[in-house]
Amino acid sequence: LVEYAEKDIFACSSPNDLLNVKAKYLGKKSLLSSLYAQMRNIPVEERPAFGNLINEAKKRIEDLLEQQNKVIKENAWKKNEAKAGTDLTMPGIFSSRGGLHPLTIIRREIDEVFLGLGFEIAEGPDIDDDFHNFDALNTPLDHPSRNLADTFYLEGGGLLRTHTSTVQVRVMEKYPPPIKIISPGRCYRNDKPDPSHSPVFHQVEALVVDKGISLADMKDMLSQFASIMFGKDVSSRIRPHFFPFTEPSAEMDISCVVCGGTGCRVCKYSGWLEMGGAGMVDPNVFDILGIDSEFYTGYAFGLGIERIAMLKYNIPDMRILYENDLRMLRQFKGEF
Numbered sequence: 001l002v003e004y005a006e007k008d009i010f011a012c013s014s015p016n017d018l019l020n021v022k023a024k025y026l027g028k029k030s031l032l033s034s035l036y037a038q039m040r041n042i043p044v045e046e047r048p049a050f051g052n053l054i055n056e057a058k059k060r061i062e063d064l065l066e067q068q069n070k071v072i073k074e075n076a077w078k079k080n081e082a083k084a085g086t087d088l089t090m091p092g093i094f095s096s097r098g099g100l101h102p103l104t105i106i107r108r109e110i111d112e113v114f115l116g117l118g119f120e121i122a123e124g125p126d127i128d129d130d131f132h133n134f135d136a137l138n139t140p141l142d143h144p145s146r147n148l149a150d151t152f153y154l155e156g157g158g159l160l161r162t163h164t165s166t167v168q169v170r171v172m173e174k175y176p177p178p179i180k181i182i183s184p185g186r187c188y189r190n191d192k193p194d195p196s197h198s199p200v201f202h203q204v205e206a207l208v209v210d211k212g213i214s215l216a217d218m219k220d221m222l223s224q225f226a227s228i229m230f231g232k233d234v235s236s237r238i239r240p241h242f243f244p245f246t247e248p249s250a251e252m253d254i255s256c257v258v259c260g261g262t263g264c265r266v267c268k269y270s271g272w273l274e275m276g277g278a279g280m281v282d283p284n285v286f287d288i289l290g291i292d293s294e295f296y297t298g299y300a301f302g303l304g305i306e307r308i309a310m311l312k313y314n315i316p317d318m319r320i321l322y323e324n325d326l327r328m329l330r331q332f333k334g335e336f
């Protein structure tokens with residue numbers, strides 16, 4: 001009897017279960033009660049022994065019930081505590097904290113610089129179409145950048161944007177001037193990874209459109225950015241170049257800098273580092289997007305974010321930024 005009771009009792013998981021089991025084994029209709037009732041049919045001399053036996057069984061069952069009752073209460077308490085999480089005496093749970101990826105740190109730094117210079121941040125999709133990536137940017141149909149070998153076209157139509165200039169188009173489509181935005185984001189080109197190329201990379205685009213914007217404003221903005229990002233002694237220069245969507249077009253350089261733990265300084269022997277493309281928005285682009293090129297002028301530029309990160313953190317090979325080697329990433333732990 002005790003064995004059966006024990007099994008039933010240990011199976012109980014709530015106070016209610018326990019009550020039922022208690023009634024079953026100790027209640028009025030229980031076997032135990034009927035054993036008590038049978039006492040009088042037992043020969044007198046055997047009664048004490050018989051009585052002891054059932055008393056013992058009863059005591060044992062009561063103990064078991066009490067024991068299981070404690071277990072149930074304790075479990076309920078633990079459960080509650082887990083929910084509320086308030087046991088202040090428990091030792092803390094160690095959690096290892098991550099850090100930001102160096103590219104994220106630099107992107108945020110760039111955002112801050114431009115936000116401080118009065119820009120707003122615009123975004124566009126990574127998957128875009130010929131119109132936003134090429135057509136609206138005045139790119140002729142036979143331009144080499146449209147080549148299948150350079151651009152990732154998607155099977156269902158569309159492409160992975162090859163530059164963030166797509167966002168220039170999206171912003172001009174949607175908003176009338178004055179415009180003053182930057183747009184950081186991923187770009188894709190069918191390049192073999194090497195120390196300075198990656199099929200996925202990041203650019204930050206800038207676009208400023210208003211009445212009376214000139215090349216001097218563009219040059220000034222680039223200089224300001226360079227000196228905030230790399231130090232006030234850093235200067236910039238622009239060299240003639242060509243892009244279908246800017247006229248005139250330029251490539252932008254900053255004076256050679258070396259960076260270390262304490263910041264950046266201009267190289268001892270002068271030299272220049274290429275930072276990206278720039279130019280005055282081509283009137284054709286304005287015409288395509290319905291902005292009156294009689295009244296408005298603007299400039300745009302696109303900077304390589306990897307380039308800036310590699311300079312600032314002294315990273316010799318772009319691929320290091322994508323391998324996610326913990327020994328590299330750990331050096332940025334705690335950067336938020």
Ligand code: PHE
Nearest residue numbers: 163165277278279300301302
């Ligand atoms: N989109 C160009 C590139 O990816 C850079 C650029 C941006 C040039 C804006 C001019 C103006 O190379």
